[in-house]
Amino acid sequence: MHENSSQVVRLEDYRPSDFLILQTRLTFRLAPDGATVRAELMFERRDGVEADTPLILDGDGLTLKRVELKGAGKMAYEASPDQLVLTGLPHEKHFQMLIETELDPDSNKALMGLYRSNGVYCTQCEPEGFRRITYFLDRPDILSTYHVRIEAPKATNPLLLSNGNRIANGTLDNSWHFAEWHDPHPKPSYLFALVAGDLGCLRDSFTTMSGREVELAIHVEHGKEKLGLYAMDALKRSMKWDEEEFGREYDLDIFNIVAVSDFNMGAMENKGLNIFNDKYVLADEATATDSDFANIEAIIAHEYFHNWTGNRITCRDWFQLCLKEGLTVYRDHEFCADQRSRGVKRISEVRALRALQFPEDQGPLAHPVRPRRYREINNFYTATIYEKGSEIVRMLRTILGAETFRAGMDLYFKRHDGQACTIEDFLKVFEDVSGRDLSQFSLWYNQSGTPNLALSESYAPGTLTLDIEQSISPTPAENHKRPMHIPLAFGLIGHDGKELDFLTAEGAVVENGLIHLQERHHRISLHGIKERPVLSLNRGFSAPVTLTIEQEPQDLIFLAGHDSDPFARWQAFHTLLSEALMAAYRLVLGGKQVEFQQDIVFLAGKIATDESLEPAYRALALTLPSETDIARDIGNDIDPDAIFNARNALAVQIAKANREAFSQTYAGLHDDAPFSPDADSAGRRALRNTMLGYLARLDDGLFLAQRHTKTATNMTDLIAGLGTLVHEYGATTQTQAALDDYAQRYATTPxxxxxxxxxxxxxxxxxxxxxxxxxxxxxxxxxxxxxxxxxxxxxxxxxxxxxxxxxxxxxxxxxxxxxxxxxxxxxxxxxxxxxxxxxxxxxxxxxxxxxxxxxxxxxxxxxxxxxxxxxxxxxxx
The missing domain is CATH 1.25.50.10 (Peptidase M1, alanyl aminopeptidase, C-terminal domain)
Structure with missing residues (x-):
């Protein structure tokens, strides 16, 4: 652990380094008993830096073998495992240095820096892992070109990979060989990557929009090459989509992906050499669920999209982490929405945000999307940075409109290519193309917490009046929170289910189905409405906020059956279920019998059998709020056992009331066609397995779950059946037999x-x-x-x-x-x-x-x- 790691780092303390590293030449010699790293570095002293200023390089547990100044002159140094301080440097603006370190990859269990995973050398350098390889200015605003030479025994390491394009390879003697790689695009050290070992390979190619052919390769354990076919397909679709939607063309001759089994993250976007946790690469119907396929598609796309939003344009410091991660999550969300059902994808995104990020915002780990201080940067790879960061980009697009947003992104790529940037740089391009002042909007990056909108409505003939108050709970670090610019999408629905128009609005800017909330309180009047509407709010989840609004159950039931916005329609039914569950929770705590409104129970049956709705949507709608969802809504003094009992009671009552409808739906979704991971097929499986979850709670449920498990022809159905047996029936002989069968079948499939x-x-x-x-x-x-x-x-x-x-x-x-x-x-x-x-x-x-x-x-x-x-x-x- 490097000695400065326990110090608090503050955004306001940022200053540029005294030196730059313009060129980095690395030679790795990977011997069976350890590794040596020779780093030849070209430094540049910044203008105005005094000649006697020391050069302080970061390290982390390093063993220094040699340090030399190239050319004339002498210098002095003090070395520790965590730092190298050099003094007496040449007075010239540019000078070169050689540093040699010794590593033990086999003993590196932290999986940072250079380590071995199942005999394969692998690196992970984000955020501060490169300093475990050699002494360096290991910070994201130091951009350097890299030339890498790898030497290793050929028998055990036939594959030698690094960033960029391969420029040379050959044999050193009868048992050793080498490969040289050059990345012409300056990059920070956190994007460095090396892989050496013995792996199989799946190869393909992609022709870019300018006609260049790019070699594609996915490297996996031998015998698993076919398990990378879906990942390869997702990669090619990602490359094409980024060209069409953002005008971004790939910029090297080769794109490599390597899958390893020991990896702390999901994947890493190293320039031209993405390293993946193998769970986000390997898939077929026998070993991967539909969720696995969807995750592979999303994460392959995410890491590829980083080539421009993260690599070509990187972040100035780690406080700007959301600049690459939140923006790239937004891009992968949009890609997946175009590949699948946009409405279903949006609901899934919001469910994940509420499950992971909302509790973060409401608890002791709350922090702004751009934090102002940290002690350990590893701990800020959070849902707030990623998921809320993505929502901010989405709001920006909502406020500006698709055309202006694309113009801003084009300017961002043009203006900042090859730079390490800040949130201010990002927002400035959108101000420049739109003419808008985004200073208030920037509060989304700088204030923690989830805004709440408290809303009341009243209708007089022809006019709907809305009172909206926004607030954010204070935190110790931020006692006073300023009003945010919140784009609230809304709709007005008439008694016939059709959208109603209004003629004029006052009290706020209302345009294109959006209310722009910019004050702490707004009274908004919409005039010229021919009848009392049912109000549909936060359509498409236009802002990551909570709503406090009293809506009649009949209005929510109406919205659940008629709202044209898929998210708002789902939200209406989800709200009904949540309110029912909280009421049931209070009854369970009081020792009283739980009863639910029949309207809600039977609405579940209508949704299950509504053929006008996508099966994937129906599966999501019929998935009850999770126990953590309910706990979040309750807020305090939570009893998890009472939540579980309330949720189970509602599931049983829905199952009993809709036995026939659910049974028919379950039977009708049986499919003998060959497996396909496409969205429609996955949606049908999702709905069928949702029906199984309900029907398994009835008197013949054990037999159904057992049959479902035994007859499953794919992992999605198998794990649904096995999960039902384990969760609903516990330690029965049938459950244990199913567990034993599964363990035997997959004993060699990690x-x-x-x-x-x-x-x-x-x-x-x-x-x-x-x-x-x-x-x-x-x-x-x-x-x-x-x-x-x-x-x-x-x-x-x-x-x-x-x-x-x-x-x-x-x-x-x-x-x-x-x-x-x-x-x-x-x-x-x-x-x-x-x-x-x-x-x-x-x-x-x-x-x-x-x-x-x-x-x-x-x-x-x-x-x-x-x-x-x-x-x-x-x-x-």
Missing amino acids: LALDKWFQVQATAPGPQALETISVLMKHPAFHIDNPNRVRALLGAFSTGNQTGFHRADGAAYAFFAQALLAIDKDNPQLSARLATAFRSWRALGPMRQEKARQALLVMVEASAVSVDLRDIVERTIG
């Missing part, structure tokens, strides 16, 4: 076996902890494999509310000890898992105290990483 661990980890109930304890001793569980740890411990802590939050606190204590064990080798992983405690203050008093004790155990441990300590201390508050 990604499929992850699902086996995950299904059991999410089985509800206080007995879950005992299951986790047993599974951690299973021969297939490896605590140094991030995928396996996330499948078991991650799924348990975030996807099993009754198990993790058991009343005696035993799960908290167990989890804390597991995190400390993980933390010894992989601080990034332990810190991310620890965010499961982020909502602990919303629990009831007894659980709060048990959670606090577990957090204190971690923060008071004798050896805890900066990463984990940072998360835990901020969580405790």
